[in-house]
Every structure is written in C-alpha cells, then in structure tokens.
Amino acid sequence: MWTISLSVLPIFLLLILGHVLRRWQFPGEAFWPLADKLTYWVLFPALLFYRTTTAPLGGEMVGTFAMALLGALIISAVIAVGSARLFGISGAVSGSLFQGATRHNTFIAFATADMLFGSDGLLIAAVATSILVPPTNLFCVTALVLYQGKTGTTSLKKRLVQELARNPLLLAIGAGVFLNLSGIGSLPVIHDMANILSRAALPTALLCVGAGLHIRAMKAETRSLVISSICKLVLFPAVMIGVILATGLDGTAAVILVIYGAVPTASSGYALAKQLGSDADVMAAIITIQTFLSMITLPLSIAVASAYFLGGA
Template sequence: MWTISLSVLPIFLLLVCGNLLRRNGFPGGDFWHNADRVVYWVLFPALLFYNTTTAPFNDAIVGIYAAALIGGLVVTGLVSLALVWLFKIPDPIGGSIFQGASRHNTFIAFAVANYMFGDQGLLLAAVATAVLVPPTNLVCVSVLVGFRGASGTMSLKRRLGREIIRNPLLMAIGAGAILNFTGIGPIPVINDFAGILAKAALPVALLSVGAGLRIKSIHTGALYVTISTLCKLLVFPAVIAATVVFFGLHGMAAMVLIIYGTVPTASSGYALAKLLGADAEVMAGIITVQTLLAMITLPLSLTLAAHYFMTP
C-alpha cells in the first residue's frame, strides 16, 4: 500500500500545488486559462503523438484493451442514463452526470502509468488512450447534443463532425497510429521535437487540473455528484477488472488498464458542458469531488490490483 501510495502522491501534490497557486492569484491574469489551452492544443497532443508512434499495437493487447475500456464505457454510460431517467433528472444535469460517469482524466492516468512503470507504462497508456478517447468523445458529444444541443441549428451529424475535426487529441492519436501501423515509425526531428514538448505535458497538465478544481462547487447537487461518482469510481473499474480477469491478463498490461478504470473524470468535461448546454456548475462539482476522492481510492485500488495481478 505504502509503495503505491508514495508513487502516486507526487501526482496529487501537483494538483494541490496548482490549486493553491490559482487560489492565491499566482501568477495572475489569464495564466491558468492559457495554460489549459497550451496543454490541450500543444503539449498533450505532442505526448500522445510521440508515444502512439511506438506504442505496442499488437492484436492481443488492442483487443483486450478495447473490450475492457469500451465495455466499461458502454456499461457505465447506460447505468448513468438509467439512473438519470429513474430519478427524473433534468436533461442539462443529466448530460453532466453522463460526462462525469464516462469520461476519464487522461493526464492523471498517463502520470500514474509513468511513475509506476516508466516508459513502458507510457507506451501502454498510449494504447489505452488511443482505444478510449475516440469513442468517449463521440459518445459524450452525442449524448449532450441529444439532451440539449439538438435544439439549436446544428444537427447531431454536423456537431459530431465539427468536434472530431477540431479535437487535437484525436488528430495526434490518428497521426501517430498511421505512422505506427504503416511501419514508417518515428520521423527524425519531428519525433524529437514532439518528445521535448511531451516532457512538459504532464507536470503542466496536472498543475492546470489542480488549478481548475472548484472547492466551493462540492456542495452542488449531492444526488447528481453521487450518481456520477459511483458510476465512475465503482461501476467503471468493476467492469474493467472483470474483463481483465476474464482474459487472464496479468502484470503491467493489466495494471495500466486498472489505472484507466480508477482515475477520476476529465476536467475538460466542464468546457464541453458549457459549450453544449449541460449544467456546468454540476459538472464542476463532479470533477472536484471525484478528483479529491481519487486521492484515496486510486492508491487503494492499485494496491489491491497489484496484489492480484502482479503476483507470479
């Protein structure tokens, strides 16, 4: 327990540091807003591209990762929508609940995989991200548009196309995957350039995630936060763990899947909620509560998983 907790602790200290810096007005101005943009448009795409070009996309790993992650996404999403319908929750709030239940914080997942397993962990994290990010974005945009966005002038098909085209994470994954699958592999200079940017991605991203936490929003909609959090931190990892056991996956490959199952929801869900008419305040509460709870649940879950999946 202590070994894993200590390996994860620096990640959460970066979140705390980012929050304290923002709350104390340092460095001031629009710094944190612009830092988010740099991470989203430059640093993290570089990290994804750099690792996707050399990620081990063999049939066995990709198949198991797809079954676990997409299976978890589908089951968790359906459970959250069923609970939204059961409790007769308004559509804008339902969109935020769905996002909180189904999205995952890739920044934290990458950081944990890196701290626990080094470069090999990052390569497997790239596989998991390449498998999970495209369907997650498609599903979340579809549900939010279905709840609220369809009332506008933009159709679901057009909205989906726009979100796909403008998503830098999807473009980075696609470019890296093409180089990987075609056998071209890393391109000199360009890959080195991406690698230098990638080194800055995780620390800046984690500081920005911490800065984006809104402690005052914790009390926003206890029922909504509870539903979303139980789905994300209980149902999602349970589906992934069951799939890992079913396929008999062990070692580092199994642990990276568990990491993706146990991280909190993505902070980017707040911006998408505002863009597509979901309840942004509820989304802020969900992000904050899940991230704070993950400081306890993540090391605990990884300790239990390591006892089962890392033993000979």
C-alpha cells in the same frame, strides 16, 4: 497499499500545488487559462503523438485492450443513463452526470502509469488512450446533444463531426497511429521536437488540473455528485476488473487498464458542458469532488489490481 499511495502522492501534490498557486493568483489570474490551452492544444497532443508513433499497436494485445476498455465504458454509460432516468434528473444535469460517470482524466492516468511503471507504463498507457479517447468523446458528445433534445440526425451528425474534427488529442492520436501502422514510423526532427514538448506535458497538465478545481462548486446538485462519483470511482474500476478477468489479461497491462477505470473524470468535460448546453456548474463540482475522492480511491483500486494481477501491491 501504503507503497502505492506514496508512489502516486506526488501526482496529487502537483494538483494541490496548482490549486494553491491559482488561489494565490500566482503568476497571475490570466496565466492558468492560457496554460490550460497550451497543455490541451500543444503539450499533451505532442506527448500522445510521440508515444503512439512507437507504441506496440499491432497484435493480440490491442484487441484484448479494446474489449476490456470498451466493455467497461459501455456498461458504465448504460448505468449512468439508467441512474439519471431512475432519479428523474433533468437533461442539462444528466449530461454532466454522464460525463462524470464515463470520461477519464488522461493526464492523471498517464502520470500514474509513469510513476508506477516508467517508460513501459507510458507505452501501454498510449495504447489505452488511443483506444479509449475516440469512443469516449463520441459517447459524450452524442449524449450531451441528445440530452438537449436535439434528436435530429443532421444536427447530431454535425455536432459530432465538429467536436471530433477539432479535438487535438484525437488528431494527435490519429497522426501517430497512421505513422505507426503504415510503417513510416517516427519522423526525424518532428519526433524529437514532440519528445521535448512531451517532457513538459504531464507536470504542466497536473498543475492546470489542480488550478481548475472549484471548491465552491461542490455545493451543486448533490444527487449527481454522488451518482457520478459512485459510477466513476467505484463501478467503473470494478467493471473494468471484471472485463479484464473475462479477457484473460494480466500483469502490468491489466493494472494500467484499472488505472484508466479508476481515475476521476476529465477536466475538459467542463468546457464541453458549456459548449453543448449541459449544466457547467454541476460538471465543475463533479470534476472537483471526484479529483479529491480519487486521492483515496485510486491507490485503493491500484492496490487491489496489483495484488491480483501482479501478485502483490
């Protein structure tokens, strides 16, 4: 446990550094929104494109990954919807609760896989991201639209197409998967350029995640903070471990899937909440509290997974 905590500590130190730099307004207040856009639209898509182009997407592993990841996602989504109804939470807040319970911070997942398992971990993380990002976005956009009472089929389909078609992570994954499965493989020059950009993706992304944390927002609606945090940081990884056991997966791949289940919700959920009418303040609070709590829960989840699937922490 201690060794794992030390291994992932640099990731959280980068988050804290990003938050401190923004609080000190260094290098300037206008810098961080622009850096966040650069990461979301250029650097991280380059990383996903580079990795998915050469990732092992064929064979039995992908099917097993899909069962584990999608099984855990669906179960967690059902729990989130049921919890919102059980506690009578409003539609706008329920949308943020749903995102908090189901989305995953790909930046932290990638960085953790890299720190613990190196390039092999990044390849497995690329496969996991390729499988999990599309349905997660589909679920969240659908839920947020429906929670706003826009149940018309045309309205829902329009929003889904708009949000999915302009998602740079999905576009990068789609391009990489196409080149991979078509046999074309990596493109000269383009692949090298993506590789160079990808080296800046994770540190910049982690600094931006830290800069985007809102301490004051943690005073928001308490029930949603508690429910979403339990769903995402406790139930999601527990369900993930259960589904992994059911599929028979083990080794490094199993641990990385647990990492995807145990990371906090995605910081991009804040922008989606604002766009689709959910309570953005609650979403900001959920992102912040989960990120801080994951400093404890993520190493613990990895330690449990390592002890079982790798034979030791």
